Structure formats: C-alpha cells, structure tokens
Amino acid sequence: xxxxxxxxxxxxxxxxxxxxxxxxxxxxxxxxxxxxxxxxxxxxxxxxxxxxxxxxxxxxxxxxxxxxxxxxxxxxxxxxxxxxxxxxxxxxxxxxxxxxxxxxxxxxxxxxxxxxxxxxxxxxxxxxxxxxxxxxxxxxxxxxxxxxxxxxxxxxxxxxxxxxxxxxxxxxxxxxxxxxxxxxxxxxxxxxxxxxxxxxxxxxxxxxxxxxxxxxxxxxxxxxxxxxxxxxxxxxxxxxxxxxxxxxxxxxxxxxxxxxxxxxxxxxxxxxxxxxxxxxxxxxxxxxxxxxxxxxxxxxxxxxxxxxxxxxxxxxxxxxxxxxxxxxxxxxxxxxxxxxxxxxxxxxxxxxxxxxxxxxxxxxxxxxxxxxxxxxxxxxxxxxxxxxxxxxxxxxxxxxxxxxxxxxxxxxxxxxxxxxxxxxxxxxxxxxxxxxxxxxxxxxxxxxxxxxxxxxxxxxxxxxxxxx
Amino acid sequence: xxxxxxxxxxxxxxxxxxxxxxxxxxxxxxxxxxxxxxxxxxxxxxxxxxxxxxxxxxxxxxxxxxxxxxxxxxxxxxxxxxxxxxxxxxxxxxxxxxxxxxxxxxxxxxxxxxxxxxxxxxxxxxxxxxxxxxxxxxxxxxxxxxxxxxxxxxxxxxxxxxxxxxxxxxxxxxxxxxxxxxxxxxxxxxxxxxxxxxxxxxxxxxxxxxxxxxxxxxxxxxxxxxxxxxxxxxxxxxxxxxxxxxxxxxxxxxxxxxxxxxxxxxxxxxxxxxxxxxxxxxxxxxxxxxxxxxxxxxxxxxxxxxxxxxxxxxxxxxxxxxxxxxxxxxxxxxxxx
Numbered sequence: 001x002x003x004x005x006x007x008x009x010x011x012x013x014x015x016x017x018x019x020x021x022x023x024x025x026x027x028x029x030x031x032x033x034x035x036x037x038x039x040x041x042x043x044x045x046x047x048x049x050x051x052x053x054x055x056x057x058x059x060x061x062x063x064x065x066x067x068x069x070x071x072x073x074x075x076x077x078x079x080x081x082x083x084x085x086x087x088x089x090x091x092x093x094x095x096x097x098x099x100x101x102x103x104x105x106x107x108x109x110x111x112x113x114x115x116x117x118x119x120x121x122x123x124x125x126x127x128x129x130x131x132x133x134x135x136x137x138x139x140x141x142x143x144x145x146x147x148x149x150x151x152x153x154x155x156x157x158x159x160x161x162x163x164x165x166x167x168x169x170x171x172x173x174x175x176x177x178x179x180x181x182x183x184x185x186x187x188x189x190x191x192x193x194x195x196x197x198x199x200x201x202x203x204x205x206x207x208x209x210x211x212x213x214x215x216x217x218x219x220x221x222x223x224x225x226x227x228x229x230x231x232x233x234x235x236x237x238x239x240x241x242x243x244x245x246x247x248x249x250x251x252x253x254x255x256x257x258x259x260x261x262x263x264x265x266x267x268x269x270x271x272x273x274x275x276x277x278x279x280x281x282x283x284x285x286x287x288x289x290x291x292x293x294x295x296x297x298x299x300x301x302x303x304x305x306x307x308x309x310x311x312x313x314x315x316x317x318x319x320x321x322x323x324x325x326x327x328x329x330x331x332x333x334x335x336x337x338x339x340x341x342x343x344x345x346x347x348x349x350x351x352x353x354x355x356x357x358x359x360x361x362x363x364x365x366x367x368x369x370x371x372x373x374x375x376x377x378x379x380x381x382x383x384x385x386x387x388x389x390x391x392x393x394x395x396x397x398x399x400x401x402x403x404x405x406x407x408x409x410x411x412x413x414x415x416x417x418x419x420x421x422x423x424x425x426x427x428x429x430x431x432x433x434x435x436x437x438x439x440x441x442x443x444x445x446x447x448x449x450x451x452x453x454x455x456x457x458x459x460x461x462x463x464x465x466x467x468x
Numbered sequence: 469x470x471x472x473x474x475x476x477x478x479x480x481x482x483x484x485x486x487x488x489x490x491x492x493x494x495x496x497x498x499x500x501x502x503x504x505x506x507x508x509x510x511x512x513x514x515x516x517x518x519x520x521x522x523x524x525x526x527x528x529x530x531x532x533x534x535x536x537x538x539x540x541x542x543x544x545x546x547x548x549x550x551x552x553x554x555x556x557x558x559x560x561x562x563x564x565x566x567x568x569x570x571x572x573x574x575x576x577x578x579x580x581x582x583x584x585x586x587x588x589x590x591x592x593x594x595x596x597x598x599x600x601x602x603x604x605x606x607x608x609x610x611x612x613x614x615x616x617x618x619x620x621x622x623x624x625x626x627x628x629x630x631x632x633x634x635x636x637x638x639x640x641x642x643x644x645x646x647x648x649x650x651x652x653x654x655x656x657x658x659x660x661x662x663x664x665x666x667x668x669x670x671x672x673x674x675x676x677x678x679x680x681x682x683x684x685x686x687x688x689x690x691x692x693x694x695x696x697x698x699x700x701x702x703x704x705x706x707x708x709x710x711x712x713x714x715x716x717x718x719x720x721x722x723x724x725x726x727x728x729x730x731x732x733x734x735x736x737x738x739x740x741x742x743x744x745x746x747x748x749x750x751x752x753x754x755x756x757x758x759x760x761x762x763x764x765x766x767x768x769x770x771x772x773x774x775x776x777x778x779x780x781x782x783x784x785x786x787x788x789x790x791x792x793x794x795x796x797x798x799x800x801x802x803x804x805x
Contacts, residue, residue, distance in 0.1 A: 079648035079651075079802070291772060298771075302729060302770060305773060329801055330640075330801070331724075423804070
C-alpha cells in the first residue's frame with residue numbers, strides 16, 4: 001500500500017468526513033428528543049415568575065425584604081450512600097445553585113448563625129453570596145454564645161467578628177441575640193448583660209455595622225416579656241418567633257414550656273415590631289403529615305402542595321416581615337417560590353379550615369422534633385434527631401390501615417422500620433440513652449429527650465417482639 | 469401493544485460497530501494502533517520488546533511482500549525497518565516472506581524504532597460517506613412520521629386500538645435509586661449500558677439529550693421501577709448506581725408524581741378509575757371526592773409527595789393516552805424518606 005502518497009489527503013478528508021457527520025447528526029439528535037408538550041398548566045411545569053415575589057418593608061430601615069427568607073440551618077450536604085452517614089460536608093455547588101435560583105426569583109433575605117451546620121453554614125453562605133453585589137441581599141446572623149466558654153466578653157466579640165469574616169461582609173443587615181429564653185433569665189444575663197455584649201451590639205448598631213438589631217425567642221416566656229418591656233430603651237428593629245398553624249394555638253398544649261404563637265405575634269403587633277418567622281413548617285412536620293390530612297388539604301386545593309398551606313398561613317399576617325424556610329432541595333425552593341410569587345393570603349374561611357386541620361393533627365402522638373440539631377452532639381453518641389424522626393415516621397405510617405398496600409412493599413417497609421439500623425447505627429439508638437439529661441437545656445422545643453427516648457425504646461422493643 | 473422500536477439507539481450502536489470494524493480492518497489497524505487506549509499503551513511497551521520480527525538485510529530482496537501483507541502496516545520495505553510500536557506479532561510477514569529474510573528473534577541493538585508515521589486515517593471513501601448519510605437521513609425521516617391513532621369503537625368484537633404512550637416533558641430527568649443525585653450519576657456513569665440491558669421493566673434507556681448522551685434515563689411508558697427489583701444497582705461497575713437493598717429502596721425518593729387533572733379520564737370521559745391509587749406501592753395516592761361538600765362526587769387522585777418514591781407505577785398504568793394524567797418529575801438530589 002502506498003502510504004506516502006495518500007498521507008496528507010487522508011487527514012484532511014478524514015477531518016472533513018468527521019466534521020460533516022457531526023454537523024449532520026447534531027441537529028438530528030436535538031430534533032429527536034422533542035417528544036411532546038402535553039403538560040399544559042401543571043403546577044410543576046409552568047415556569048416560576050421572576051418578578052412576582054411579594055415584599056415587606058422593615059419599619060426602621062425601610063428595607064424591602066422578600067416575604068420568603070432563605071434559612072441556612074439545613075444546607076444540603078454531599079450525597080452519601082446511607083441516610084445519616086456523618087453528613088457534615090456541605091455541598092457548596094448545590095448551595096450556590098440554590099442561592100442563584102433564589103436570588104433570580106426575588107429572594108433577598110438569608111438567615112444563618114455561627115452554630116448552624118456544625119459551624120460551617122456561615123462559611124458556605126459567605127462563599128455563595130459574595131458572588132453578588134452587596135446590596136443584592138440582606139444577611140442575618142446571630143450571636144450564638146450558648147456555651148459557657150463563649151460567655152466572656154472577648155469570646156463573644158471574637159465570635160461576632162468571625163461571623164463578619166466568614167460571611168465576607170463589612171456590616172450585617174440583621175443581627176440577632178440567638179435563642180433568648182433558652183436557659184431563662186439567668187442564661188440571658190450571663191450571655192448578654194454581665195459581659196456587656198448587648199451594649200456592644202447596640203454600639204455596633206449606632207456605628208452602622210449592624211443595621212437592624214433583634215432577637216430570636218424559644219422557651220422561657222419571661223425573657224421575651226422582659227426584653228419587650230425594654231423596647232423603649234433598646235428599640236428592637238425586629239423579633240424572630242416560631243409561628244405556624246399548629247403552634248398558633250397548640251404550642252403550649254404540645255409542650256407546656258412553650259408559648260402559643262398567637263400570644264407572641266400579638267405582643268409584637270402591639271408595639272409595631274415586625275416579626276420574622278422561623279419553623280413555619282416545623283422542620284417538615286407540617287408537610288410530612290398523615291394521609292388523612294393530605295387528602296383533606298389536597299381535596300380543597302388540588303393544585304397546591306401540602307407545605308404551601310403552612311407557608312401561606314405564616315405569610316398572611318401583615319406584621320410578618322419574612323418567613324424563613326430551610327430549603328435543602330431544589331424542589332423545596334421551587335414549591336416555596338410558587339407559594340410566594342406572589343403571596344395569596346389565606347381567607348378567613350381557609351384559616352378556620354387550617355385550625356381544624358391542626359386540631360386533627362394533635363391526635364397523632366408524634367414527637368415535636370424539628371431536626372434543628374441543637375441537642376447534638378450527645379456526649380454518649382446517641383443520634384437523637386435521627387431516632388425521633390424515625391419514630392415519627394413509624395407513628396405516621398403505623399396508623400395507616402394496611403389493606404391497600406402492595407405485599408412486597410409492606411414487608412420491605414416493615415423491615416425498614418423495625419431494623420432502623422439503616423438510619424441510626426446500632427450504638428446510637430434509643431436503648432443506649434443513659435438519661436444524663438445534658439441534651440434537655442438545648443432543645444428549643446422543650447422536649448424531655450430522655451423520657452421520649454425511653455418511650456421509643458419501648459415502642460421498638462414491641463415492634464421487634466411483634467407484640468405491638 | 470409494543471411501543472415504537474427504538475431505531476435511534478440501535479442506529480448509534482450500528483454506526484459505532486461499523487466504524488470500528490472499518491477502522492480496525494483497513495489502513496493498518498487504525499483503531500487498534502491509534503484510537504484504542506489499550507492499543508496505545510501496549511504500543512508504548514512493545515517498542516521495547518525482547519523478541520520481535522527482524523528483517524535480515526542480507527537475505528531481503530526488497531520485494532515488499534511482507535509490507536503488503538502486514539495488517540498493521542508497520543513494515544517499511546525499502547528501509548527494511550519495522551515499526552515495533554505498531555507490530556502485533558501476527559507473523560504474517562514471516563509466513564509470506566519467500567526469502568526467509570524475516571525472523572522472530574532478539575532485536576538488534578543498533579536501530580531504534582522507526583517513525584510512527586501517519587495515523588493511517590480513513591481513506592476518503594465517498595461511497596462510504598454517502599451510505600452513512602443516507603442511513604442518517606432515512607432514520608430521521610422514519611422517526612418524523614408520527615401516526616396518531618384514535619381508539620375505534622366497534623359494535624361487536626375486535627380489539628380497541630391502544631395508542632402509544634408518549635414520554636412526558638419532564639422538567640427534571642429521573643435517575644435510578646442508588647444514584648444518590650443527578651450530579652453523582654452523570655459524573656460516574658460511563659454509559660456502558662449494563663443497567664439498560666439488565667432492566668427487566670424497560671424503564672432505563674439511553675438518553676438522547678446532548679448533555680447526558682447515552683447515559684441512562686428513566687421513563688415509564690413500558691414499565692415502572694418495581695419495588696422488588698434492584699438489578700441496576702447490582703450491575704453498575706462505575707459507582708453511578710450504588711448497591712441498594714430492597715429495604716433501602718422503599719425509602720429512596722427519586723422523584724414525585726405530578727397530576728394533570730385535565731387528562732384524567734374521570735374528568736375527561738366521566739368514568740371512575742383509581743388505577744394510580746390502587747397500584748401505588750407506597751400508598752402515596754388517595755382518591756378523594758372532587759367536591760369537598762359532596763362525598764358522592766367523582767373521585768380524583770391526590771398525591772402525598774412525602775410518601776411518593778417516584779417508581780412510576782401510576783404513570784405506567786394510567787389509562788389516559790397519549791399523555792398520562794399523572795407522571796413523575798425527577799429530583800436532582802434523592803431524598804431518604
């Protein structure tokens with residue numbers, strides 16, 4: 001074969017053939033995949049508008065804040081094979097994508113804290129937001145000096161400066177005293193008064209490095225009332241409270257240490273202080289509801305998700321500045337945007353409907369755990385939220401009549417529920433709880449954790465022994 | 469009733485196969501020596517092989533028989549040199565040489581390997597090019613013909629014509645349970661098609677979109693992702709679909725069902741149904757009365773997105789054709805429920 005003669009011609013023509021084939025196949029490929037367009041008008045196929053986000057205004061600084069706030073306590077983590085394998089590495093790529101999508105559709109409020117996501121939340125949020133001009137978003141963080149070794153003035157101020165550094169900002173739009181009420185007046189005094197930190201923060205506000213100062217409340221109502229009584233002196237720009245259609249009237253019923261949201265909101269309205277809402281969905285407990293509740297809500301509004309009811313409830317109050325949602329997945333973000341772009345407030349009738357629904361929900365003995373992870377890490381390695389959530393799942397599904405379920409599925413599901421080894425490693429299960437009680441002061445929902453864990457242990461034993 | 473044959477994917481396979489054969493057969497094993505990574509690595513090593521065919525210049529009469537018969541086109545008959553990075557030691561040259569001038573022996577230490585000259589690229593065979601493009605054009609034309617078939621009404625006997633189900637326009641594609649997330653899947657998948665071939669329910673098929681070309685995606689026209697099947701996770705070699713057990717699968721949410729109420733035959737044809745709710749393995753679908761105040765009004769399905777695992781039983785068994793009244797939207801990041 002005469003290789004030399006055809007050498008240069010070969011390559012050129014070879015490239016020509018390749019080029020033409022690619023040019024011909026490419027449009028054919030793209031043409032082939034367009035199959036049908038028959039999803040007209042489904043709630044999940046219509047694009048979400050980018051300019052319809054409802055806004056509220058902060059009375060003190062006149063900020064135009066989106067009614068949907070991005071909560072950064074439940075940031076997505078890198079996907080691991082098992083459910084609760086030490087999920088600590090934040091999926092920054094996903095955080096960036098979610099932030100981009102959120103800002104694109106009008107979200108401009110981001111709430112974080114030095115304690116969230118094992119201390120990595122501020123860092124991740126800083127990376128995500130620093131890609132935008134500073135005036136495109138409002139950052140809220142907190143002084144989370146819960147631990148006694150951060151009570152000293154130096155340590156608290158260091159925490160504050162670290163927040164600024166991690167978030168890559170020079171000033172904070174919203175600054176909160178984190179979780180006042182937890183630990184009562186004594187903790188409040190230790191954290192903010194004896195070390196002069198509250199005065200320090202007030203100075204920062206005067207200097208302009210904090211634009212709005214407020215606090216978030218859980219637990220002992222005495223501190224809440226006390227701080228509000230000092231409103232003339234401190235001039236709180238906002239207060240963050242837990243509000244949802246279950247806690248509106250039932251918070252105290254669920255746990256006597258908590259306070260009904262109706263009271264909290266009322267007190268703020270009296271003084272013209274805007275409310276920022278946390279736990280509008282109770283960490284998913286108001287979307288992961290019993291089948292009867294799902295049927296009820298969907299029958300009334302087939303086009304809306306179960307979660308949207310909770311969000312619309314929270315947003316309907318005129319004194320609410322923004323509703324925080326920890327949107328871990330794109331689906332959460334998209335569904336929330338549909339609820340808030342624009343917000344359609346609930347009618348009086350819909351409100352009553354929701355309160356009736358709340359009454360129904362009180363029948364199910366689930367544990368009011370929102371997976372906030374404040375109780376973690378347990379010094380003896382118990383995966384407290386893991387156990388509580390798994391238990392809730394069992395309760396919710398155990399109450400379902402088993403007639404309609406597929407045999408294969410039911411068996412596999414029962415295997416999953418009983419052997420909850422998959423979601424909680426054996427050594428971290430409820431039977432290992434020593435009842436030392438170190439977790440209890442940390443729970444914002446006031447759950448008596450050792451007592452509940454013992455109850456769950458008993459439940460699991462019965463499941464295993466088939467004596468349930 | 470069978471769905472349309474997937475010409476497109478068979479066509480890709482055929483094209484790849486034909487291209488490979490041509491490249492390997494002609495012009496000195498182009499594929500083997502130039503394109504194939506295994507061949508390249510072996511070529512690098514074979515340069516330094518101990519035993520190789522060597523031309524004895526004293527006996528060689530430069531007839532060129534060896535070069536003409538060399539499958540790898542690595543013999544330079546004029547210079548009596550052999551390119552050892554391309555030589556596959558097939559010994560055809562030794563067989564052909566009438567002078568006995570080639571021996572398979574220890575290499576002589578003087579000359580290093582010759583130039584690895586041209587790539588031996590495919591000859592501009594115009595006929596071949598036209599065949600290829602004609603094939604492309606025909607398949608495109610065939611695909612373009614969409615025959616819409618309406619269900620006939622016969623008075624006595626006969627079988628109603630069943631329209632093919634069309635693939636819904638998903639905003640987010642679905643990836644199989646075990647793939648953890650779409651990002652993890654596309655990063656690890658080598659498009660080896662093992663899972664596609666082993667999927668008993670014909671749910672997995674190669675994607676046609678350019679971004680994830682030939683990587684599997686799921687659709688439920690021909691079957692649904694059964695709860696007792698974990699075959700794809702068992703065979704995936706690349707870690708795109710991690711191994712899962714049946715129990716794990718009950719807790720993995722790969723997507724959730726979405727309703728298109730206008731298509732539901734309860735609304736459209738005024739009949740009762742409930743296929744979706746009946747077959748949902750996780751009992752995520754309930755039939756509720758359309759009018760909250762009238763329990764006797766027609767029953768329509770509602771989906772509990774927290775329990776739906778995205779298996780597609782509803783989409784597959786929904787009688788609404790050609791577009792299902794309920795279909796699954798994928799989740800980019802799978803959840804454990």
